[in-house]
Amino acid sequence: MFWLGVPGVDDLTEHLSDTEGTLSTGKLLQTGAFLAVSFIIFFLIIRWVKKTPQISLMDDSTRYAAWAAYVVRAAFWSIFLIGIADSVISFLRIEDFLTPLVGEALSQNLDKASWRGTFVHYPLIAISLVIAKVSRSLGFTWLALLVVISEFCIVLSRFIFSYEQAFMGDLVRFWYAGLFLFASAYTLVEGGHVRVDVVYASMSHRAKAWINTFGSILLGLPVCWIILTMGMDTKQSSLIGPIISFEMSQSGYGMYVKYLMAGFLLVFAVSMAFQFVSYILSNIAILVHAKDAQIAGEES
Structure with a gap:
């Protein structure tokens, strides 16, 4: 976000509260794309959890420990x-x-x-x-x-x-x-x-x-x-x-x-x-x- 100059949620909130708007159309599209990707990832996580009930808590624990080690x-x-x-x-x-x-x-x-x-x-x-x-x-x-x-x-x-x-x-x-x-x-x-x-x-x-x-x-x-x-x-x-x-x-x-x-x-x-x-x-x-x-x- 910082390298690409994508406005954050605070900038979006300020833009929506300002009657004249503070962000250009391009910046709004960047922010919208970032939020869309975040929501997609969130729902994919929920979908993955529901589709894999056979994976136990210990399996997930082991996976997180492996990520930390990596x-x-x-x-x-x-x-x-x-x-x-x-x-x-x-x-x-x-x-x-x-x-x-x-x-x-x-x-x-x-x-x-x-x-x-x-x-x-x-x-x-x-x-x-x-x-x-x-x-x-x-x-x-x-x-x-x-x-x-x-x-x-x-x-x-x-x-x-x-x-x-x-x-x-x-x-x-x-x-x-x-x-x-x-x-x-x-x-x-x-x-x-x-x-x-x-x-x-x-x-x-x-x-x-x-x-x-x-x-x-x-x-x-x-x-x-x-x-x-x-x-x-x-x-x-x-x-x-x-x-x-x-x-x-x-x-x-x-x-x-x-x-x-x-x-x-x-x-x-x-x-x-x-x-x-x-x-x-x-x-x-x-x-x-x-x-x-x-x-x-x-x-x-």
Whole structure:
């Protein structure tokens, strides 16, 4: 919507309340098309639910958990590939190797954050989506190792060779932020977060299900919703603004990935929301005495 300049519901409401109207015919058609697609998707979801009564709550829970894991896998591969590619470009640019290697025209384009983001970062994100679909493994252990190696290289080059560039620190921050935000959602998927089980551990399965359901609805999903709505409310919002403008760091010779780091929180919110929905469905299945939920509860 922001990239295409499609007016939102607030703009449509203002247009309808104004006697003279504030939107052109073209903008009204764009808004109408967006609302139509939204309603079509909504009714398709209802139709799918009614046509597939054989799919249980646990099946849907598993599907949402798989989506959360896929988002995290795709995000991991994206920052891994983009980190390597962008740091190599930045190094070649700083040491004046880029122009002799790729030519004057391409070198000038790679100096622009919008061009590098559109023609280098986005294709790598598309490749990451494919890799995440094919590969079911996650490499957060390797990402942690890469962060350590990157930091070690900075220390080594600074104190032994007296060489340090801005892109080296940018790479560490880029991978470090991704490690914590994406690994948080992945740890939730795997059930690895530390829990205070002094009271919770002695409860029955139904009592735990009630706590998990209301905890996810009242505490988990609202946090994700606040991040998404506050960060993407307008074109100038704190998360969507940097992405649209391809915001870069103040250092002209660093990596051009600052706008992607704003998107880390969006990935975090989406992946966590998927997993919280998965929790809600699986625990409701326990509350309604679904057979597969009882089996899963006994196995756990």
